[in-house]
Amino acid sequence: MTFRNVRVLAGQGQLLEIPHLDLTEQRISVIGPNGGGKSTLLQLVNGLVEPTEGRVSTEGLDTVEQGRQLRQCTGFVFSNPAAQLVMPTPLEDVELSLRRSVRDSAQRRRAALQTLAELGIADLAERSSQELSSGQQQLVALATVLTLRPRTLLLDEPTTLLDLANAARFTQLVRSMERKHRIRTITATHDLELAAAAERTLLVAGGKVVAEGEPQEVIAAYRRCSTG
Template sequence: MPAVTFDQASVAVETENSAQPKVLLDAVTLRLEEARVGVIGANGSGKSTLLRLVNGLIQPTTGTVTVDGDDTVRAVRKVRRNVGFVFTDPLSQLVMPTGREDVELSLRRSVKNGPERRRQASQALERLGLLHLADQSIYELSGGERQLMALAAVLAVNPAVLVLDEPSTLLDLRNRELLRRTLANLDQQIIMSTHDLDLALEMDRVLVIEAGRVAFDGAPGEAVAAYRSWCLQGLNPAGRDAP
């Protein structure tokens, strides 16, 4: 598996109402090598910031992030070829009228020949069971189908790492299960934030993020139990030492 490394990575942004920058992520040091890494925590805890550092959507204010040794700032183009990103809302990612056109768009840089690009797009759609929906308007698709279309467009270029930011948030139970089964069969390393604790339990390793820090890092069952406990007790785990 690829190694995604955070070395004292922090993210801070200027705000109008304060002379001091707002810290979104605070000196995170991690090495992620597992096939399935889950990231859980409350809204605003820093989960999305952590994920967006992985493919250079956000640059660290201090520290570094690397993917298999490639710095996400200095080698951002190479990193983005190796790291695919799937957003929470697929409509923010699907920019073409149909799924087929979106997948072909993602292939345009790597596959210059039109017929070959269309063939590879069909393969990518067929792999996820979407070929019969390829030429429908994305607005005619269900939330789960849109999410899978966005996933197909990302997977078409065969990234080594797949980052998903709360992919099941907008899905009903049937489409959540469809997404879960699809992800379980992928070869890519997956780093995924989620509010779905049952989904988090299927990961190899789970991080609990609170107030921009890693409050817990460990086995899924232990991480979910700690997070549940903190939520139920109304505790703020920021700054705690991981058990």
């Protein structure tokens, strides 16, 4: 995935500027202060945000000109899972994700149940989504994305609302899917332990990528900046 002369403007301000960046690793983390541009960077990757200037390509596809095609092979999990769950039950939410790609309703239901089972949450299929815990909702949100078998998975603060046990379970499941389906993951996070498990880390602050490279070195740079 590549960024070339990218600027994202909003009103009179600049949200993000990336002159040149190539990302090739399977597991990438993005760290930095709130409002620094992490979420904007992730949303550029699959065309949820379009660059005001410059070009972004993912999986060889231009995020503006081929955005619809791109979003068929990339998945986005937001920090608040409730924002992604719009149907009464988890099963119906996963089925909804499959509606365009699987026309037959019986086949769609089987595929949805298979995904829920793969993530170990088949028992939640018929539960009310509104009655689930935050951890359960986040796993269902992950299921709605993984059922489409994306090649790139974008995780925006996925463990923010989770306790330690559910955060660990969520991360373990993502790692399992990475290995099983060769999915590339890009995770924006304040969890520096999670960030350190990546192959490459970006530090985004003030609307710029101010450091990037080996995770421990970039995390150390972030700590220095944060402590003055």
